[in-house]
Amino acid sequence: MSAQVAPARRRGLADEVADRIRDAIFDGGYAPGSQLREVELAEALGVSRGPVREALLKLEREGLVRGEWHRGTTVTALSDEDVAELDSLRAALEQLAVALVVERGPDLAEIDAVVARMERAADEHEMVRCDLAFHDAVYAAAGHRRLREAWEAIRSQVHLFLLTRIGVESEGYLAGIPAEHRELAQALRAGDREAALELFAVHRRHAFEILRGSEH
Template sequence: MSEPGRVVPARRRGLADEVADRIRDAIFDGAYPPGSQLREVELSAALGVSRGPVREALLRLEREGLARSEWHRGATVTSLSEQDVAELDTLRAALEQLAVALVIDRAPAEGLADVDAAVARMARAADEHEMVRCDIDFHDAVYAAAGHRRLLEAWQAIRSQVHLFLLTRVGVEADGYLAAIPEEHRQLAAALRAGDREAALELFATHRRHAFDILTGK
């Protein structure tokens, strides 16, 4: 227990954080699709750690929205419900509209260069999972270029869930995904660089709506 008025020294990044990173990467790589069980015993054996760090890691992933825990099933990778999809879509739209407006109004040249670099990496994506990572990297670059710290933090709070949203979209329909996504993002980046707010907002909205429609069967 700390003394009154004293700040407790920060602990270094722990083993549970590293375990969470490994499990998160495995989810994003498709090793654990939505609905898969995340068994502590199996994960601890695979990662060569005790069950304690695995249990802590799963709690971190649960806070991110990547895992859910039920007393009779244990932890599973989150399967997005219709309400989850709708809420993520509307929240992402609200955040993205502000980000796009700020990028057009004040993004530095290096911020736009990072957006272009994220698009260029898409051409080298080997599979759908890597492309989804590139898609998230693109949006990371857009939020960073907006130059709004709290907006970036709000995006980071839902980032893992949006990643899961996109993986779920690919699971529903992968045909043409690898071919179409790079061009969609080239158009988004071009609209940002051109400074055309109306066109950029419409293109970003269309981009979001396409994924939403696939997930909801519209």
């Protein structure tokens, strides 16, 4: 007996709406904790509420928004537990990525190109995008498909993590981040596994400590 499947639905519009809302969050248009109302979003985007509802569900699966029956949908405000879990998971993934990049010794041209873009970043939000792009390039250079997919599964939440970090403290961020990432790239190129792992750990720890320090 042939399998019975439901008719396929076109999801392009919902995906586009999700992209627009995601970009607005990442550009600072909707801060953590902001409420996202279906009616207002539908009106602003010129679509019906259906694609907006689908888009919000997609973003909820990414961890960017949270839906609660008594509050509706809000942009995720990371709790202390969220911050700790993201930091520890990111550390586990990144340790493997760095070790693989050093072992493979691949062409690091894309990583260098992102560092160059960092030096031209106009504001903190653009710098955060470059920061994520740098780590995208590291995972790509690692040559491990499932590892890259695991990173992509938490990428939006890490983006939110970094936005929260600049919300707490942005002084020196634009000036310091390019040099910090240039040093990370040099460590990968040098092929010293332990030194590279330590530098990446220090890089992660800095953002984590800023967020944890804001609690006190």
